[in-house]
Amino acid sequence: MSKGFRSADETQVLTEQATTAQIEEILRQDREQEARSQEKRLQGTYGTCENCEGPIGEERLAALPAATRCVECQADWEAGRTSHSPRS
Numbered sequence: 001m002s003k004g005f006r007s008a009d010e011t012q013v014l015t016e017q018a019t020t021a022q023i024e025e026i027l028r029q030d031r032e033q034e035a036r037s038q039e040k041r042l043q044g045t046y047g048t049c050e051n052c053e054g055p056i057g058e059e060r061l062a063a064l065p066a067a068t069r070c071v072e073c074q075a076d077w078e079a080g081r082t083s084h085s086p087r088s
């Protein structure tokens with residue numbers, strides 16, 4: 001057991017925790033999106049982008065039934081949620 005290995009392990013654990021937190025946050029946002037898509041279904045606005053109110057598209061809904069944004073708005077949103085890095 002060398003100290004070198006131990007500190008490398010601790011660094012790895014910290015990295016894994018940060019990654020897990022980020023994944024959990026993304027999964028939480030996906031669950032919220034799923035809940036909103038069910039709400040939209042009840043409201044009769046399913047298939048309409050919640051951002052620009054344009055059509056999401058049948059192909060996109062077939063591939064991703066929980067989609068609540070059109071391709072363009074989804075790309076903008078994903079860029080926004082992944083753009084903030086720990087280092088500024």
Ligand SMILES: [Zn+2]
Pocket residue numbers: 049050051052053054069070071072073074
């Ligand atoms: Zn849109």
